[in-house]
Every structure is written in C-alpha cells, then in structure tokens.
Amino acid sequence: MEAEVALYWKVMCMHLQAEAQVKGSEAATTTGTEAAVYASEASDKNDLLDGVLPSTVAEFVDLVKAHLSAGPNYHFASRQLLLLGGMLDFSDSMNRKVASSFLYELLNRPLEHEVDEDGNQIAIGDGVSLGGDLQWAKAVSELAKKVHASIGEFEMVIATVVEELARPCRERTADFMQWMHCLAVTGLLLENTSTLRSLEGTAIRPSEVLQSLLLPAAKQKHVDVQRAALRCLCLFGLLENKPSTELVKQLRLSFINGPDLVSAMASKALIDLVSWHGPQELDQAIGTEPSDANYEKTQFAPVDISDLNDDDLNVGVLSILFSGFHKDDWEFSPEGDNHDNVPTILGEGFAKILLLSENYPSISADLHPVILAQLVRLYFLEESKELGRSITHISPLFFSVISHTP
Numbered sequence: 554m555e556a557e558v559a560l561y562w563k564v565m566c567m568h569l570q571a572e573a574q575v576k577g578s579e580a581a582t583t584t585g586t587e588a589a590v591y592a593s594e595a596s597d598k599n600d601l602l603d604g605v606l607p608s609t610v611a612e613f614v615d616l617v618k619a620h621l622s623a624g625p626n627y628h629f630a631s632r633q634l635l636l637l638g639g640m641l642d643f644s645d646s647m648n649r650k651v652a653s654s655f656l657y658e659l660l661n662r663p664l665e666h667e668v669d670e671d672g673n674q675i676a677i678g679d680g681v682s683l684g685g686d687l688q689w690a691k692a693v694s695e696l697a698k699k700v701h702a703s704i705g706e707f708e709m710v711i712a713t714v715v716e717e718l719a720r721p722c723r724e725r726t727a728d729f730m731q732w733m734h735c736l737a738v739t740g741l742l743l744e745n746t747s748t749l750r751s752l753e754g755t756a757i758r759p760s761e762v763l764q765s766l767l768l769p770a771a772k773q774k775h776v777d778v779q780r781a782a783l784r785c786l787c788l789f790g791l792l793e794n795k796p797s798t799e800l801v802k803q804l805r806l807s808f809i810n811g812p813d814l815v816s817a818m819a820s821k822a823l824i825d826l827v828s829w830h831g832p833q834e835l836d837q838a839i840g841t842e843p844s845d846a847n848y849e850k851t852q853f854a855p856v857d858i859s860d861l862n863d864d865d866l867n868v869g870v871l872s873i874l875f876s877g878f879h880k881d882d883w884e885f886s887p888e889g890d891n892h893d894n895v896p897t898i899l900g901e902g903f904a905k906i907l908l909l910s911e912n913y914p915s916i917s918a919d920l921h922p923v924i925l926a927q928l929v930r931l932y933f934l935e936e937s938k939e940l941g942r943s944i945t946h947i948s949p950l951f952f953s954v955i956s957h958t959p
Contacts, residue, residue, distance in 0.1 A: 554620065559630035563637060566605060570640050573598035602640065610641055610648040614655045625665070625677075632689050638696040652700040653710070659693050660714045660741075664734050674729050680777045681784050683737040690737070694745045705751055711742040712755035715766075719757065723765050729775050736770060736781040743788035763789060763800065771803050780818045783807055787822035791829050801826075801838045805873060809858050813883055817895050823874060824902030833915040835870045851919040871916070874899055878927050900931045 576595035580588045607613035613634075620631040643649045664685060665677040678685015683693055701707045718735035721727035727735070739762065746752065749759040757766075767789060770782035786804060790796045804826070808819035826835055856868050856876035877883075883895050903924050906913060910921060 554627075554630050554634070556627075556629045556633070559620075559633035562605070563633040566602060566637060566640055569598050569602040569605070573602060606637060606640060610643070610651050613638060613641060614651060617655075621662075628684075628686070628689070632686075632692050635689075635692045635696060639699050641699075643700050643702075649700055652696070656693070656697050656700060656710075657714065660697075660711070660738055661718075664730055664737065666730055676730065676733050676777055680733065681737065681740060681781045683741050690741055694741050698745065708742065708746055708751045709755050711738065711745075712752060712757050715739050715742055715762070716756035719766050722770070729778065732770060732773060732775070732778045733781055735766070736778070736785055739766065740781070740785050740788060743785060743792065746792065749789075749792045759789075763797065768799055768803055771807060776812055776814055779807065779811065779815045783815065783818040783822050787825050790822070790826045796826055796830055796835055796838045798838050798840075801835050801870075805839075805870065808873065808877070809861050813895065816877075816883075817898055820874065820877060820895050820898045820902070823870060824898065824905075827870060827874075827902070828905065828909075831913055831915055832869060832871045841867065841869055851917065852923060853920070874902070875924075875927070878931065896931060900928055904928055 573595050576591050576598060580591035580595055583591060607616060617631055617634050617638075620627045620634060638652070641648070641652075643652055660683070662684070664683075667675045667677060669675055676685060679687060683690040697711065698707050701710050715735065715738050718731070718738055721731050722735050742752075743762075752759045752762070763786075767782055767785050770778055771786060773779060773782070783804065786800055790800050790804075793800075804819050804822050808816050808823060811819060823835070853875040854868055854872040856872055858873060858876045858880060861868070861873070877895050877899050880895075906916065907921060907924055907928075910916065910918070
C-alpha cells in the first residue's frame with residue numbers, strides 16, 4: 554500500500570470515528586425525537602467505520618506486519634496502519650491476546666542500524682526513540698494503552714519487556730544496539746507513565762531502573778547510548794516528587810564533561826528539570842551551598858566549566874548552565890532536532906524561565922536583566938546567524954521576552 558493511500562485510510566477512519574462520537578454525545582444530551590435522530594446518525598457512522606476498518610484484529614496485525622516486512626520505504630505506511638488499531642475493539646479476550654502478542658513483537662523488534670567501513674554499528678533514526686522515530690514510538694504506545702487499558706496493565710506489560718531487555722545490560726554483556734533498544738523501550742515506558750508509583754510491583758522497580766540501568770548507561774563510552782540514557786534520566790526525574798541526588802549529579806557531570814552532543818542532551822534535561830522542580834530543588838538534591846549566596850542573587854557565579862571539578866558542589870545548577878553561554882568551543886551542528894547546539898538550547902531554556910518567572914520565586918528578579926542581556930547577545934551572535942535554524946528557534950521566544958520586559 555502506498556503511503557498516501559494508508560494516510561487517506563487513517564484520516565477517513567478518524568473522521569468517521571469523530572463524527573460518530575459527536576453524534577453520540579448529542580444523543581446523550583438531548584431527549585425525544587431529536588435524541589433518536591442523533592443516535593441513528595451515530596449508528597450509521599459507526600457502521601460505516603466498521604465497514605472500512607480491518608474486519609478482525611488478526612487481519613489488522615497481518616496488514617501491519619506485511620508492510621513492516623516490506624522494508625524502510627513502507628515505514629510511513631506502516632505507522633499510519635498501526636494507528637488504525639486505536640479504533641478497533643479489544644473487549645474480546647481473544648482479540649486482546651492477538652494484539653498483545655503483536656505488541657510484544659513490536660517492542661522486541663531490534664532497532665535498525667547500519668555498519669560503517671570500520672565495522673561500527675550506527676543506529677538509524679533519532680537514536681532515542683523506539684524504531685528510531687518518535688512518531689512510531691507514539692503510535693506503538695497508543696496501541697499498547699488501548700489494548701492494555703486496565704489500570705496498571707500498560708505499565709506491567711511494558712516493564713516486563715524492559716526487564717527482559719535490561720538483563721544483558723545489567724550483566725554488562727550488552728552491545729551498543731542492545732543498550733539502545735533497552736533505553737528506547739524504557740523511554741517509552743517513562744514517557745507514558747504518570748507516576749513512579751505505578752511501576753512498583755512490576756517486573757522492574759523504579760530504583761532498579763535508575764541504579765541498574767540509567768546511571769550505568771550514562772557512563773557508557775558510546776555517545777548515542779549516553780544521549781539516550783540522559784533523555785531517560787530526564788523523564789525519570791520529571792516523575793520524581795523530588796529529584797534524586799545521583800540523577801542530578803550525573804546530569805551535571807554529563808553537561809560539564811561530556812562530548813558536545815551529550816552536553817546538549819544534558820542541558821535539555823537540566824532545563825526541563827529546572828522548569829518542573831525549580832532550580833532550588835535540584836541544588837538541594839546534591840547539597841549545593843553557594844560560596845556567596847548574596848552574589849548569586851544579583852549575578853550568576855562566574856564559572857569556567859572547562860575547569861570545573863566533578864565534585865564541585867558549591868555552584869548552583871543555573872550558574873553552571875549560564876556558564877555554557879561563555880564556553881567558546883561548542884560545536885555548532887545544524888543537523889536534525891536531536892543535534893541542537895548547546896547555546897541554542899540554553900537560550901530557549903532561559904527565555905522560557907524569563908517568560909514564566911512568576912513560577913520560580915527562588916530566582917531573584919535581579920537576575921532577569923542579566924539573562925535578558927545574554928539572550929540579546931546570543932540573538933546577534935555571528936555563529937547563530939550562520940545557523941538559520943538556531944535563529945528560527947530563538948526568535949519567537951526572544952521577541953516574547955522583549956514584549957514582556959518593562
């Protein structure tokens with residue numbers, strides 16, 4: 554099936570489902586003849602939908618499998634067809650069994666990769682998502698949540714797969730692609746879980762995920778494994794009530810000492826955690842005690858991250874991140890969403906902090922002009938001008954900050 558046909562099929566089915574739901578809601582909120590008319594229209598739409606969807610779950614599974622087997626040229630069509638699963642009925646136990654078995658295959662499907670001339674494996678795609686594609690990962694997770702809709706069932710099923718994939722990683726026998734695969738499924742689990750409590754009692758507890766999988770992965774030599782691990786650490790930290798000590802230390806360490814692509818992912822993670830928990834919570838997690846608290850209320854502590862010691866806990870997370878603007882040897886890379894340069898990520902992050910400053914009372918208002926001045930410098934930076942994408946990302950936030958500045 555060609556990509557445009559699969560897309561049209563999915564869109565048509567979604568349209569019929571939406572119309573049926575609207576008519577059903579109208580029937581439920583009216584009475585008498587009007588309600589009967591709406592109910593009849595909803596029934597007609599549902600009949601049309603049933604007529605165009607795969608007749609059985611088994612037929613749906615065979616259809617998606619056929620396109621997956623057809624190769625990468627049919628990846629888009631496969632994703633569109635997979636999304637049809639969200640409109641199928643899984644109330645029957647046999648249907649759930651067939652779909653559950655298919656999902657297990659999808660989650661255990663090895664990541665696609667290439668081998669370079671030196672024999673090194675190179676992951677295809679974004680390097681952090683299941684299948685190397687964020688949209689594919691979302692489609693798989695949506696189907697999984699529909700099939701395993703009972704409370705806690707989704708977490709139980711995905712955690713079982715994570716535990717199986719994590720065994721060679723925990724035993725330190727995993728190769729690069731096994732690490733990447735395990736972290737991709739772990740990211741899918743963390744991204745679709747509302748609280749770490751829902752992982753208690755599953756095949757792998759939250760503490761095991763952090764201590765036995767994510768932290769060791771962040772220390773691996775391969776850059777892509779480190780990046781995937783830092784993304785998962787960020788997702789894990791967003792689910793914590795308070796950020797854990799080891800997690801914050803690792804993110805700081807990766808930002809300070811990691812290769813540029815690793816520092817970029819670490820900066821994204823730290824910005825997200827600062828936005829969610831607040832900078833004070835991250836500093837308290839590792840016992841940071843600024844050497845001059847009064848100074849840090851009006852200026853960021855002067856830090857040269859190139860000379861910063863790993864165990865230097867006297868510098869707050871915001872000062873460390875702000876120092877990233879002043880490092881001169883960042884590599885500017887215009888390639889793809891997951892290869893942003895660090896100054897751009899920091900610019901976006903600090904711009905958001907300014908725009909939402911009322912949410913961060915621990916950040917002194919005296920620091921706002923300092924941040925704004927740095928954003929102005931970044932906006933007119935020569936290296937940024939050479940990267941049209943960088944300017945494109947910063948511009949809306951930059952002008953929003955300017956418009957909100959007294």
